[in-house]
Amino acid sequence: MKHIKSLLIAGLILMGLNVSAQNQTDMRLNEYLVENTNDFQDDFGQQNAWFELFNTSYGTVNIGGCYLSNDINNLQKYIIPKGDVLTAIKPRQHVLFWADEQPFRGTFHVNFTLAESDTIYFVSSDGRTIIDRIAVRKDIEPNVSVGRSQDGVGSNDGKGEGWQIMPNTSPSTNNAGVDAKSKSSIMAEQDPYGVLIAITAMSVVFLALIILYFVFKFTGRLAIRNQQTRSDIATEGKIETVKAEENTGEAIAAISTALYLYAVDNEAHDEESFQITMRHTDRSYSPWSSKIYTLRQAPQVKKN
Amino acid sequence: MSNLVQFWEYTGFANCNFQYLLMICIGLIFIYLAIKKDWEPMLLVPIGFGIIIGNIPLFPGLSVGVYEEGSVLNILYQGVRQGWYPPLIFLGIGAMTDFSALISNPKLLLIGAAAQFGIFGAYAIALLLGFTPAEAGAIGIIGGADGPTAIFLSSRLAPDLMGAIAVSAYSYMALVPVIQPPIMRLLTTEKERLIRMKTPRAVSPTEKKIFPIVGFLLTAFIVPSGIPLLGMLFFGNLIKESGVTRRLAETARGPLIDVITILIGITVGCSTQADKFLQWSSIKIFILGFLSFVIATTAGVAFVKFFNLFLKEGNKINPLIGNAGVSAVPDAARISNNVGLEYDRTNYLLMHAMGPNVAGVIGSAVAAGILLGFLA
Numbered sequence: 229m230k231h232i233k234s235l236l237i238a239g240l241i242l243m244g245l246n247v248s249a250q251n252q253t254d255m256r257l258n259e260y261l262v263e264n265t266n267d268f269q270d271d272f273g274q275q276n277a278w279f280e281l282f283n284t285s286y287g288t289v290n291i292g293g294c295y296l297s298n299d300i301n302n303l304q305k306y307i308i309p310k311g312d313v314l315t316a317i318k319p320r321q322h323v324l325f326w327a328d329e330q331p332f333r334g335t336f337h338v339n340f341t342l343a344e345s346d347t348i349y350f351v352s353s354d355g356r357t358i359i360d361r362i363a364v365r366k367d368i369e370p371n372v373s374v375g376r377s378q379d380g381v382g383s384n385d386g387k388g389e390g391w392q393i394m395p396n397t398s399p400s401t402n403n404a405g406v407d408a409k410s411k412s413s414i415m416a417e418q419d420p421y422g423v424l425i426a427i428t429a430m431s432v433v434f435l436a437l438i439i440l441y442f443v444f445k446f447t448g449r450l451a452i453r454n455q456q457t458r459s460d461i462a463t464e465g466k467i468e469t470v471k472a473e474e475n476t477g478e479a480i481a482a483i484s485t486a487l488y489l490y491a492v493d494n495e496a497h498d499e500e501s502f503q504i505t506m507r508h509t510d511r512s513y514s515p516w517s518s519k520i521y522t523l524r525q526a527p528q529v530k531k532n
Numbered sequence: 533m534s535n536l537v538q539f540w541e542y543t544g545f546a547n548c549n550f551q552y553l554l555m556i557c558i559g560l561i562f563i564y565l566a567i568k569k570d571w572e573p574m575l576l577v578p579i580g581f582g583i584i585i586g587n588i589p590l591f592p593g594l595s596v597g598v599y600e601e602g603s604v605l606n607i608l609y610q611g612v613r614q615g616w617y618p619p620l621i622f623l624g625i626g627a628m629t630d631f632s633a634l635i636s637n638p639k640l641l642l643i644g645a646a647a648q649f650g651i652f653g654a655y656a657i658a659l660l661l662g663f664t665p666a667e668a669g670a671i672g673i674i675g676g677a678d679g680p681t682a683i684f685l686s687s688r689l690a691p692d693l694m695g696a697i698a699v700s701a702y703s704y705m706a707l708v709p710v711i712q713p714p715i716m717r718l719l720t721t722e723k724e725r726l727i728r729m730k731t732p733r734a735v736s737p738t739e740k741k742i743f744p745i746v747g748f749l750l751t752a753f754i755v756p757s758g759i760p761l762l763g764m765l766f767f768g769n770l771i772k773e774s775g776v777t778r779r780l781a782e783t784a785r786g787p788l789i790d791v792i793t794i795l796i797g798i799t800v801g802c803s804t805q806a807d808k809f810l811q812w813s814s815i816k817i818f819i820l821g822f823l824s825f826v827i828a829t830t831a832g833v834a835f836v837k838f839f840n841l842f843l844k845e846g847n848k849i850n851p852l853i854g855n856a857g858v859s860a861v862p863d864a865a866r867i868s869n870n871v872g873l874e875y876d877r878t879n880y881l882l883m884h885a886m887g888p889n890v891a892g893v894i895g896s897a898v899a900a901g902i903l904l905g906f907l908a
Contacts, residue, residue, distance in 0.1 A: 412666035412689075412907050422659045422668065426652035429902040430645075436754045436898050437645040437891065443746055444638040444739075451736045477878050480731060 254285035259375030276328035277342035283317040284380035293353035298345030361386040547589035551806035559583030572706035582801015598802040615687040618680035619764040624789025626768020633887040636732035644891025646835030647857025650675025650828025669903040675824025676896030677858035695803040696814040700821035727850040744769040758901020832857035856885040859892035
């Protein structure tokens with residue numbers, strides 16, 4: 229039994245480790261631009277093709293050690309350097325890579341271009357698992373990007389479900405997705421007087437507590453029935469109906485006080501734990517703590 | 533001589549102005565009310581002293597102020613700012629709350645739900661006063677009469693208003709004995725105040741053990757955004773009722789909640805620095821906080837009267853326990869009892885009022901979760 233427990237705990241820990249290692253799977257290719265003649269510039273003042281990754285999760289994901297590629301036969305074409313603090317992508321944030329074939333320019337410059345690419349692959353740090361891929365469209369006009377209509381939403385199998393030609397390029401920022409406006413500002417437009425939210429929220433509060441009401445009404449009935457059955461068994465079938473006298477509030481209060489005082493005085497509990505607690509004795513000497521009785525007898529050395 | 537001048541410029545006297553003195557006076561009033569009037573001393577003493585600490589005029593850049601990154605007070609304040617003190621308080625509340633009254637008479641849960649009207653009433657009025665929906669949600673939660681929940685929600689929805697919201701919530705919680713009784717008397721008839729409720733049945737230990745598990749699962753599945761508060765509340769109750777984790781329960785309802793109460797009180801007090809606190813919006817928040825308490829109490833009492841229309845004679849609920857639907861535990865329940873005793877010296881409503889009172893804790897946590905889901 230002990231072994232099974234240990235295995236179970238070890239399994240759960242391993243599952244936990246597995247989950248944390250898979251945070252990279254929350255990353256998505258989010259937008260790309262193939263021909264950049266008059267769009268975003270990099271730190272070197274150059275206009276090159278770019279593509280964007282988006283962290284769909286609500287935790288920071290470090291993509292250091294992951295790979296980017298445009299070749300299915302060489303998924304490890306570009307390794308995103310480890311140890312760069314900028315590769316830790318904050319929740320729901322974007323990171324931009326320049327496809328300029330000039331990796332010596334920094335972490336975010338890959339060693340391939342989009343003009344020569346049919347598909348972009350984002351590959352896990354194991355170098356094998358493709359986390360996301362997107363087929364690159366070449367039939368797009370210069371300075372027009374292709375992206376997900378909502379950040380991170382859509383397929384990751386390269387078929388382009390959820391992708392569209394973007395009305396405006398949006399490198400390193402939202403693709404007009406759900407995060408573009410705060411919930412509060414959406415609510416201000418939809419429900420300026422707070423009536424809808426009040427009705428909805430009160431309905432939910434009532435719903436939650438009504439469900440609890442029904443559940444505990446039901447369990448209460450079960451408990452009463454169970455109690456009745458036990459009582460019947462205790463009387464061995466000889467059920468005597470005793471008409472209880474009308475209890476007054478004072479009587480109940482007096483009984484409760486008496487029981488409480490009894491419990492306090494005797495340190496009684498609602499439910500006995502059937503455990504004995506051995507407390508340290510205040511006396512300095514006791515046969516239980518005496519070294520004389522607990523130590524082995526000292527060997528006697530006889531001197532002749 | 534120049535050293536003395538420089539020293540003088542560093543002192544609080546040189547940097548003091550009327551606003552700081554006003555805030556220090558408010559802090560002193562809090563301490564006075566706590567010590568002399570015994571109004572929520574556990575909260576008002578730390579908050580009051582915190583207000584004094586936070587309003588000592590400082591020479592900026594010493595890294596000692598609550599808003600200066602890396603200062604001791606700032607580090608302690610992160611529990612408020614990031615919202616992790618409130619769930620720990622809820623853990624302690626769960627470990628000290630006996631839900632028997634609620635389990636034995638589950639229809640009292642609905643009173644706890646009705647009192648949440650205070651939150652949404654204040655939300656609507658706050659919108660009319662020009663607050664954004666997120667700010668209005670954070671202000672409205674004052675009506676839940678639950679300080680930790682107010683801090684938790686405002687830290688997420690309106691961090692800039694958190695100081696005013698927290699102080700307002702705790703102040704009105706302390707003022708529950710003043711605010712609620714007149715409303716209760718106004719809304720009830722002599723006959724209603726004398727209603728005697730059935731003695732609650734004894735609740736079995738098994739039911740008590742089931743309650744936190746089922747209660748959490750049901751509420752959390754409906755409002756997942758309330759998990760931090762609901763999870764800790766029901767977990768605290770489970771360690772209390774399980775019977776095998778007595779040490780954990782004792783720690784949660786004793787030393788842990790005491791430590792967090794000290795930290796939350798002192799840091800919330802510190803956060804009321806005059807330059808950030810003394811603004812027109814703070815005054816509006818105090819007015820809205822008062823209104824939310826009035827609406828919550830009114831809704832609770834009115835709901836019981838309405839509910840009684842559908843209940844048989846003998847099963848009717850005394851509307852004086854309607855006020856307890858706000859989650860100021862156990863003060864609101866105590867007020868039900870005291871007002872009830874004014875009209876019938878033998879009609880003890882405390883145990884009955886504890887039902888809606890603890891239901892109010894659950895209800896306000898659920899409401900906070902909903903607001904968080906809608907507005908965060």
